[in-house]
Amino acid sequence: MLRISWLAIVMAGGLWAQKDSAFFETKIRPVLASQCFACHAAKLKAPMGGLVLDTKAGLAAGGVNGAVVVAGKPGESRLLTALRYTDPHLQMPPAGKLAEVVVKDFEAWIAAGAVDPRTDPAGGEKSSALKGMAVEEGRRWWAFQPIAVGAAPAVKNRTWARGKIDEFVLAKLEAAGFAPSGAADKRTLVRRAYLNLVGFKPTYEEVEAFAADASPEAWPKLIDKLQALPQYGERWGRHWMDVARYGEDNSTAEATNQPYPYAWRYRDWIIEAMNRDVPYDRFVKLQLAADLMPDAARGDLRALGYLGAAPVYHKDQRLSADVIGGFLADDWDERIDAVTRGLLGMTVACARCHDHKFDPIPTKDYYGLAGVFASTARTERPLFDVEPAVEARYLWVQRRLIDLRYSANLLTGEASTVVGSEQRVAKWKAEIEVLKEEMLGLQARYPQLVKSLERYWTPPAPRGDGQRRRGGTASTEPFANAVYDAAQYVDGSDAHYTFLVYQPGESRDVPVFRNGNVATPGEMVPRRFLSVLTRGESRFGKGSGRLELAERIFSDGAALAARVIVNRVWGWHFGRPLVATASDFGVQGEAPTHPELLTHLAAEFVAHGWSLRWLNREIMLSAAYRQASRPRPEMMKADPTNALVWRMAPRRMDIESYRDSLLRVTGRLDHTMYGPSVDVEAPENLRRTVYGRVSRNRLSPLLKNYDFPDPMQSSGGRDLTTTSLQQLFVLNSPFLQDAAAAVAKAIEGVPTEGRRIRELYRRLLSRDPDAAEMALAGRFLAGGTLEQYAQVLLSTNEEILWP
């Protein structure tokens, strides 16, 4: 049903033979030189479209889309199409159409055989169009190799290592002539462990309890204790939400991309899953395909928020089928990018317009995955049991009602905007009535289903009102933003109004869109997995192929998937992942600093049942993790980015740990778990930051200023910048002032000033002040208040540092 507008085939007429090379030299070459070489020259690193026109070989080879000149056939020569400006998507030169007489010269030249008398210098025959790695060659790329528990390398220092991780780390350090740092003191360690596992600082009592436990089991016991707290899931769930580009609305809040009222249920599911230590492979499969997994619980449908609350673009249905089709393809592209970078560390979205320029990813691989998402539709699914046939029908009706209501509202009162609006609106309203009657038949058995649809058949609100749910209108009705299998098409049969069509239970393949342009479809590609990872047949045959995709990631792609998540987890512990570009394991990414360690740890991770909790513990038990974080001048010169893990990298806390810690140390943190999100900047909101609203449209400035990742796309790791705007928050925000006031009030009854200062230090920095600090505080308090000094301590570097 996709309306296809093929390249216009324009026949050339009135030709005159011209085989003389002089014609090329006088009519063609000067035009190429003045109009084309700037972007299409062999000397350029990346000539546009992979097309080189300043050599004979380049002109003959064509660009990423193949030949541009077919000798004797002007109608089939894309070069001429481009010059003619008849195809809106293929127009050259970009600054404007050349004179008609010039276009005619090119037509005549091609018709006469496209004589190119140039002789290229030696070596110039090779097309310099940038080509990625071949799939066969790609199979040998390091990231795709099988994983196995590795033999530990030999090390000289035989006392430092506590386990295999340390032997791998130490071997690299020794090979470079360096030594690791000594162990951090216990008070630093406990602080590190709390921040890392539960996302806030320990209290003075918690610090001292750990410091007082001299047993060798104290450290593993602390890890176990923290992992058993429900706050563990909040902390590690938020890490995953960065990768899953969790958000509760869209970049705009228009009729076809309204906020997701149930996104928060997806967040809750993530937190629960982290706390239950759901094996990572199953954790991911549920997010991709819980609805297709026979052993998934109804509540696991919430996991589908990964796809069901994904960013989408508004589609004004008055636009043409090609424009709407382009938006739809952008939606698929978003999923492909999130899945392949997020789960596999592969930049498959780079292969949308051409084969990947560096990695072994043919553009057909991209469209093989696009078909999966073209067969997967967003929906609001009931969390209660519904007879499957009824549910399937309900999901379709829900979608249809959304589109009909949107369309009827759009054209009501704006009768002039589309030809025949009134007739269309009448037709749509009639269809709404029919569907309403049908759905009312479910009232007795499924009143909640009927209730969920009522808003679509209530009298039409004026455009722009009523139907729109702005950010912050989360719902607690028993539904989830999820997906189901339905093929999506663009219905362009009405020239003035474009509908999206959903075929439930059906699936579809997608053709290669040349140059990524839906108006120029090419060869149809069956839904399938990535070639370079595939062993044997990779076509998907069951429905959309979502479950097969998820299964392939953890069968054929298991080694890579394990490496990618182990690498991320390493980064969430050490600050720097072993592959610094955590979402790009390709040629353009950074090479791993410790490839053998990554392989070994990935293998152990899989052997331990893909348990993230095991992985946390294994890493934290290492001597590498327990190192001090102090800078060593010689090492700061030799390895400033800590690539060799010669210390624990000190760093600024992320915004969640910072805000949650400030609330906790001032005794105000509300530990209530789960439920609809709350405005993170509302003064009365004292809940953990993970429950703060994440808007793709209007992200909280506080979150933004502290490098919260853009929820429009899967994050490969956060920047941790230090900016003046952050410091204005520290200096002047009501949040900091309230925190200071709260703690000052809590201790104002403490009898002596000395004990008040000590109490302030214990509460805010979880330690006792030394004599000099007592004196500094005393001097300040001689002319200032306890509340002001509380803010002083809250503003210090020590307060925000991950030690």
Added chain:
Amino acid sequence: MALARRELIQAAFGLLGNLGISSAMGHYAGQRTPGKAKRVISLFLAGGPSQVDLFDPKPLLVKYQGQRPGGVDLRTERQTGGLMPSAFSFSKRGRNGVDVSDILPKLGGVIDEISVIRSMYSFNPTHTPASSLYHTGTILANRPSIGSWISYGLGAENQNLPSFVALNSAGPAARSAFLPAEHQGMPLNVADGEPEKMIPNLRNKKLEAGAQRRQLDAVQALNRRFGESFGGDDYLNGRIASMEAAYRMQFEATDAFDVRKETAETRALYGETPFGNGCLLARRLVERGVRFVNVGSGDWDDHKDIEAAYKKKIPAMDQAAAALLTDLKRRGMLEETIVVWGGEFGRTPVSESGTGRDHNPYGFTMWVAGGGFRGGIAHGATDEFGFKAVENRVSIHDLHATMLWALGLEHTQLTYRYAGRDFRLTDVFGSVVRGILA
């Protein structure tokens, strides 16, 4: 870009190179063009102003009034009728006699500073994607805006102020997307007037400056002690510096963002309207070293009654935009400041509902002034009815490429490695429009 890449890795993990003071450095490592401009003020008329009523006279609209001759059947967002002549007459202005609508007397008076580009074209007839294209070079909602790119490329001139400010602008105008957060546009609503209301947490509502300084001294004393005991970490030192910068910003920004400190003559020059205040504030900010200021202006989406609407709102826009050029020039700042004016698209020469005009991405007018651009010229042309750009066509990417060129940046070399590739403001498009550069 090897250096930038290393900085990126360091920045990503909060180690070196990303201190509070690092924003002073530009990250552009490419070839410098001869462009000498340093700053940009972008006047964005959201909704799309009408070219045939302002800068692109089309006498044939009168002859073919109400008709739809060949070539005007381009599909736009809505259903349109026959050709509708402009209600406004045009006069030749400036030394070269550039045609300007008589409803723009003041911009006509400074036309010798302006390159009118009559051959702009875009790709999408809907506001959101077209605005995104205008600001970020793509209809996708996940790419950085031109202001963020320029901030990233050139760095901040004044460390006490943000390098990119977005006044009365929404969505993509301030977006930094994957560029580091310090390059996002600081979004401000000029209508709030007082700087303390415009900028959250700008001033301390509890403490006088002296008491706050004393508090800050106590913080820094503790920070220095902590730094010494920790071992002189660059990151910790950077935090101390950024705290001082924030302290200074309180006072500098309070001054910089306050248009009430201008003389009565200057305020009258711009007009005390929302757009006038926005333009004046933009000048104050670039004067103090802010790299990029976007000034958004309300509703230019005139689907009906365009004549009445223009008579009502054009004078304030005309006055403010012209005043900005006049003021920048008399302060000697125009040579180094690019001023760009336009909307996400133009409007149709055919009518909508008989009195309005629909969206038109096929051809529209923008203008550029100062910053090394030529003045007193009209570049390119639309067809005989003003519907589609036909001569010396200029895309948004071309304009972006040209603006970067004027700032000394080669648009193909201002890149940022993200998600496996080097992203550019101009993606894989854009060529510098030499004809409008001096």
